[in-house]
Amino acid sequence: MGRAIVLEWDPQRALVVGGNVARGGRPSLTRAVGFELPVRDESDEPMTLAESLAEGLAAQKLGKGDATVIVERSGAEMRVIEVPPVPDEELPQIVRFQSSREFSSLTDEWLLDYVPLPPLANGQHRVLAAAISPQVVAQIRGCCDKAGLHLKRVMLRPFAVARLLRRSGRLFGNLLLVERLAETIELTIFADANVQLTRSFRVSAEASVEAIVAQTLGEIRRTLGSFRNQNRDGSIARSLLMVDAPLGEPLAEGLREAIGGDVERVDPWELFQGSASVGCSPPEHSERFAAVLGAFDDASPDPATEIDFINPSRPPAAPSNRTRNLLVVVAVVALLASVGALYWMESTRLAGQVAALQAETREMRKDDEGYRDRMAEVQLVDEWVQDRVDWTDELARLSDRLPLPDDVILEQLTLSVDDREHVATLGMRGRVSNSRQVAVIERNLRATDEGRDISGKNITPTSTGSYRATFDETLTIDLVRAKELRLQQYEAGLTGTEESPVPDGGIDPEAPTESDDEGAIVADTDEIADESEVTDEAAADDETTGTDEPVSDDASDEPAEDELPA
Structure with a gap:
């Protein structure tokens, strides 16, 4: 059982609690007091803060022990910092690097600690970082040294109060x-x-x-x-x-x-009595003692929920091979001693080889650790890239699969991504020379085994210009399926296999095409040829009438309602 003292002070007054603590047991509070810091007469030399605190503690007869100092919010700088998703062992270095840009005057002499915050709705990781200046650190250490206390922890006040509330169930x-x-x-x-x-x-x-x-x-x-x-x-x-x-x-x-x-x-004193043994009367202004009462225990600092500038969050210690190497050396020495003088020369040569192999093993281990760290970073970047949509490729695919500009013209494109549903959406609005071209668009862009589907809202006839109807189509892309296809193509490239055939519903961009006198592309299917003939016949009818007036409902080449694509 050890003696513990918790202090919180400002230039005029100090709050102190002291008692005995045992690891795993209930703390026993024996003294809780608040006192004005003593000052000298005007004729004497002014007292420093360390001298005033040491004299006040001596007057209260609190004794010596491990000290925990509480820093008020106004004595520290705090920032919410956004950090990338990195392993826990790399987070302290990332926070230190980011803090150098977020804090205006942060240097290597500042004490810095942080606690993780819950990620935002968009997945962005955050931490709450706090730092105290070297002047504050020097003042705290000077006061503890002058009073004969061993500085064990420096806690930020809100986190010390959180301890008290957590223990009391509030x-x-x-x-x-x-x-x-x-x-x-x-x-x-x-x-x-x-x-x-x-x-x-x-x-x-x-x-x-x-x-x-x-x-x-x-x-x-x-x-x-x-x-x-x-x-x-x-x-x-x-x-x-x-x-x-x-x-x-x-x-x-x-x-x-x-x-x-x-x-x-609530009264902090009443909250503290429910979780500790109290052997003294409540102090005056007990509502100000929440922090010192909350920090009065022997629990180890929790980096996930507390800011402690003496025990900040650090990366985990690297595994040591010292014991194993020592055993190897002892075994080699025992072997050499047993061989004797007769094999002295051979043993010397073997010992040299062992030392060289050990050095080579250490170098290889260092290279291997660096390679694993690099591969982990590459994997994070690769996973992030694979989950994105390459709109340049999507627009190129759309351009390859749309009919000719004489038959289709796009007036509006809308691109969006739903990260929660893993779906990308490409909305198209435009005009077509006749409503059959909408069916061609849907057939060319639909590829169900690629996770691509297309649906239309409506087709509206129009008699303005050479485009006889407007359309509104929406192409949806399953990002999970698209990622699987990219991985298959990547693995095929690694193994040297041929690329997979064009999925059903797609168009092979390398398929040979022919151009007629009017610039139309002649496809291999009879259905597209029939549609080209219908388009040519409609154009011939327009030239025969020789007028730009709208075509009546009976003479229009628009299909009946039951012929519109679903």
């Missing part, structure tokens, strides 16, 4: 926490039991309760607006207040009117 769903500190009010939003957003603002000590309530409600509205911009489900159903009694009821009523939901005023 941390679930979307939660707004409002805390009244000495000179500031701190707002924290939790989502899915994790810190999502935190900010603080100063309040005047001379301000009335009504003024503080109005200022706090305004800051809460701005904080909730920022939270909704970052999260699709940005509704807050519960609010907890850790404030003094005069402010509690007016603020609770204002919150119920402003955002609704359940509003509850």
Whole structure:
């Protein structure tokens, strides 16, 4: 069982709790006190913060032990950073690299830690990163050294409070926490039991309760607006207040009117008593002790839910081959000793070979590790590329399979991708010389075994110009099937096999074509030839009439309603 002390201070006042903790057991709190930091007379030399804190701790007789220091939100910089999907062992380096661009003055001397956030609806990965400056770090270490304490952890205040709420069963769903500190009010939003957003603002000590309530409600509205911009489900159903009694009821009523939901005023001291052994009386202004009480335990830091600047998230340690290599050396030495002087020369030669082979093995292992890392990166990029749609290829395919411009003209193309359903959509609107060309378009573009299907909404006759009807068709592409075909083509290229034949419903772009006097493409099928003849006959009829007036319903070459393509 060890002695633990948790401290939180500002330039005028310090909050301290101390007691005994045992790994795996309930913490035993023996002292909880808040005191003003002592100052010297005006005639004496001013005391430093470290000297004031050390003198105050000595006056309170808290003793020595492992120290956990709480840093307020205003003492750290925080950012939500978007990161690529990388393995866990590479995430710390990625976060450090991204933070150097997101934080304005971050250097190698800053202490940085992060916690992962739930991904967005579009799959984008995010982390909540926090950093404290070298000046803050030097101040914390100087205060602990002056007081004779061993610095064990430096926690950000909202995450220490989250520990207390989690142990007391109050941390679930979307939660707004409002805390009244000495000179500031701190707002924290939790989502899915994790810190999502935190900010603080100063309040005047001379301000009335009504003024503080109005200022706090305004800051809460701005904080909730920022939270909704970052999260699709940005509704807050519960609010907890850790404030003094005069402010509690007016603020609770204002919150119920402003955002609704359940509003509850809680005392951190009462929450702590349910999960620990308490051997002292509650301190004055116990509503300000949530962070120091939450950090008072012997639990190991959880990188997934807590920010601890002394124990930040690090990549896992690489496996060591030291024991195995040591056993190999011992075996070689034992073998050489048993051989004796008679085989001394041969043993020396073999030992040299063993050393060379070991060096070669280590070099090969390094190369192999680098190759695996590179292949993992290539695989991530390849998977991302395979899931995309190459619209250039799709437009080229569309151009190859459409009839001639004399028969079809496109007026509008709409391209879209549904990542959730894994479907790409290509919408076409245009005009055709006659309605039979719509059937040709559907037959040429449909390829069911390629995951391509086409359907039309309507065909509208028109008598304007040389195009006698308008059409509206939608081509859908199954991205999963398209990815399978690309993989088959890729594997066929690796094995040297021939390309797969053109699927049913498709047109071989290398099939020979012939051009008649009018530029029409003569296909091998009788059906397309018949349609060309009908088109030529319709054109001959137009030339015979010698007029541009619209054709009557009886003389129109439009097919009957039951002849339109489905």
